[in-house]
Amino acid sequence: MESLTRTLPASWFCSPALYQLERRAVFLKSWHFLGPVTRFQKRGEQLKYEIAQVTVIVENTSPEKEGIDVDGITVCAEDEGVKIKSRLTPSGLLFVALSLEAPDFEDFFEGLEELTNKVDFTKLPHRRSISYEGRFNWKTMIDGYQECLHCQYTHPTFSKFYPPTFYSVTNHKNFSQHIADPSKKSDGLFLYFFPICTLNVYGGGMTSFRTLPSANPGISRMEFDYYHEGSDEEFEEYFKFVRQVAIEDFELCEKAQENLERGVYGEGILNPVKENGVRFYQQRVKELVYRQHALEKAAKDEKSNTVQVHAEMDGGSKVIAVQ
Numbered sequence: 001m002e003s004l005t006r007t008l009p010a011s012w013f014c015s016p017a018l019y020q021l022e023r024r025a026v027f028l029k030s031w032h033f034l035g036p037v038t039r040f041q042k043r044g045e046q047l048k049y050e051i052a053q054v055t056v057i058v059e060n061t062s063p064e065k066e067g068i069d070v071d072g073i074t075v076c077a078e079d080e081g082v083k084i085k086s087r088l089t090p091s092g093l094l095f096v097a098l099s100l101e102a103p104d105f106e107d108f109f110e111g112l113e114e115l116t117n118k119v120d121f122t123k124l125p126h127r128r129s130i131s132y133e134g135r136f137n138w139k140t141m142i143d144g145y146q147e148c149l150h151c152q153y154t155h156p157t158f159s160k161f162y163p164p165t166f167y168s169v170t171n172h173k174n175f176s177q178h179i180a181d182p183s184k185k186s187d188g189l190f191l192y193f194f195p196i197c198t199l200n201v202y203g204g205g206m207t208s209f210r211t212l213p214s215a216n217p218g219i220s221r222m223e224f225d226y227y228h229e230g231s232d233e234e235f236e237e238y239f240k241f242v243r244q245v246a247i248e249d250f251e252l253c254e255k256a257q258e259n260l261e262r263g264v265y266g267e268g269i270l271n272p273v274k275e276n277g278v279r280f281y282q283q284r285v286k287e288l289v290y291r292q293h294a295l296e297k298a299a300k301d302e303k304s305n306t307v308q309v310h311a312e313m314d315g316g317s318k319v320i321a322v323q
């Protein structure tokens, strides 16, 4: 029998030093989803995104009457004003990488375009965006997103339309696909893009959200973008429905974080079937953080060896190389 996986310990949700390590290991080396092209419909409007303390600016510079292609979307880092790595998928989804250290898009999200190319994401117009802060670590929110064990008691309205009985998560390379009901593939489709972005098609519209980390590991900023093609009334109905679910999750996360910070919860065992999505992304974080730590330790050791060599050379020692 496969051994059961444990959750990341509570310290990973509370330590500022661990967040800094996560920032270098995870955020600066990942691709982040910003939105479908319909988010960038307004020509000349600069949209700012702050991800892990890096600000990027997106602008649609394509001619008004033409469709948007990859050359029409400019993504720059605010600091240097230079273009950064971006990817507009054939189905119309825009992703950015925060540093040159991120792997190639195809390598990072292997197999993603095969899946997203089946859907045209350019149909639903952008209707509204909202943003606010929450008292929880970014992983507290992603933990909840990546499983639906909590759905039945936390989301009574959602569960009525999407019974958790059928809910399943399939993990791929740096992304997960959630299906609420296998008989309705185009409704109840949820995509998680490691580490902090999601795209959710349900209830007649589409929502994307990002859980943005801050230097304080107990604080995150939620950013939501809503897409819908119905009338104002229909959109408001949809908005009310999806907001209800988001508020329920928000309250749950603030309470969970409180328990993590007070030492009420240390770590536990993950359900291998119902929490396979949590296991997948937490293991990914752990793997990347450990790798980064080893890299930085090796670089530090190398540096101290160099210092030692220099000291010895300066001191006239015969030893000129230290392993």
Ligand SMILES: [Fe+2]
Pocket: 144, 145, 150, 151, 154, 155, 249
């Ligand atoms: Fe939830």
